[in-house]
């Protein structure tokens with residue numbers, strides 16, 4: 520079942536509105552947000568699926584209202600993203616209390632999945648944050664113990680937009696029938712060509728799939744650059760479809776293609792990092808990769824003949 524009604528929930532100042540800015544392609548990390556005092560709905564689309572992303576106010580009286588109100592809009596939510604400010608240790612109990620109330624009191628009749636974001640995880644290797652996160656994790660696992668909800672933990676930070684994009688995309692694409700085959704194709708391609716990182720993005724930069732080695736956080740600067748160039752290509756409409764850039768000792772390749780779904784055309788971007796120049800064989804292999812992905816994501820389209 521598709522996860523299309525999504526709610527961002529959490530205490531005030533947790534970073535919910537900032538996360539939405541990132542998802543909308545605004546990577547200027549430092550906003551001075553005014554507190555959200557209404558439920559704000561954002562509409563988004565990817566590959567023929569329509570998302571409603573709702574930003575819930577986090578102040579205590581709104582929280583109580585949302586949880587206790589029988590007719591709460593929460594009843595329609597399919598994916599709940601719980602945002603926890605990992606830097607604000609003082610609010611540990613308040614966070615746990617909120618989560619407890621949420622899973623016990625409300626009528627979350629359509630809810631299929633909880634994503635828990637340990638947010639403001641600005642330093643991925645910080646032992647302090649890791650310790651706080653694992654304390655939260657233990658407590659939250661206890662709370663969910665008797666409940667039937669699926670849940671997953673993520674570390675996110677606006678200083679590292681890809682962390683937010685992948686945490687957001689993960690459960691949404693997990694529900695898509697093409698998810699596993701696409702991942703397998705990416706994995707094969709990466710291992711054939713000894714590539715450490717490869718991504719497949721939609722035009723609003725949701726992450727359909729990705730393969731990367733170890734800790735993707737390490738290359739934060741590089742990954743931020745990827746998003747920057749992706750935006751440039753997307754904004755160029757169809758003028759740029761292939762791009763190769765050099766950052767430090769790395770080459771990053773962008774390759775655009777289109778799929779048709781429900782009568783509409785959508786661009787997709789394969790992006791990979793490689794120490795090597797793209798050879799002719801590799802070019803052929805990329806074309807085959809793109810054609811195969813096209814068939815997987817929009818089945819029913821006549822395949823172009825592939826000449827070997």
Ligand SMILES: Nc1nc2c(ncn2[C@@H]2O[C@H](COP(=O)(O)OP(=O)(O)O)[C@@H](O)[C@H]2O)c(=O)[nH]1
Nearest residue numbers: 531532533534535536537550552639676677678
């Ligand atoms: N250091 C850091 N600050 C963040 C991060 N995300 C949001 N903030 C800041 O936290 C504050 C509250 O953010 P906001 O999105 O308004 O929180 P909301 O009340 O949950 O909507 C703002 O000053 C943001 O700039 C993050 O990942 N790291």
Ligand SMILES: [Mg+2]
Nearest residue numbers: 535536554555
């Ligand atoms: Mg807000």
